[in-house]
Amino acid sequence: GENVGLHLPTLSVQEGDNSIINCAYSNSASDYFIWYKQESGKGPQFIIDIRSNMDKRQGQRVTVLLNKTVKHLSLQIAATQPGDSAVYFCAEWQVNAGNNRKLIWGLGTSLAVNP
């Protein structure tokens, strides 16, 4: 049958807890990955990126982990705050046959932070 109305995966956490958002990517040749945060009514906002020659990268309260063996990416948010409530997308850069680059987006995870 046809999949319609797919749910956006939701992660609900308590304020102050750590959050982990996971993402599986498709192309083992992808060499650059980005996490975006999108708050309601706004455009996606860059959070952190990682190149394929790294396993881990840290920012302010955020850490991205890359496991190339299983093509898995995760975003860890420390001490989650109500302002972190948003939809989080992972994205990978891919090059097409014409040597043009475009982002391939994951489905997104909705993070809800309970006060």
Added chain:
Amino acid sequence: DTEVTQTPKHLVMGMTNKKSLKCEQHMGHRAMYWYKQKAKKPPELMFVYSYEKLSINESVPSRFSPECPNSSLLNLHLHALQPEDSALYLCASSQENRDFETQYFGPGTRLLVL
């Protein structure tokens, strides 16, 4: 300054109308993008401009017509749209559409087609 601006913020149009969406960036970026985003879905790429030339058209219907008048401006001309075209239209820019670039997004134009 990492700002991409878009106008208008909201737009309601009938199926016979002609309207345009505008996007502007002053970061010196030479690649600009149009995306369409439906509720609870990731952005879908529509068009990529690199150095003011169209480099990617993701098989978008001709009722959407992009234009890049100069390196700072990107327009999306709309004509004879359908109700299913109602969505958030996002503009983004990056340095040159090369490796390891971050795309910066505007706030979007929320379009409703009646």
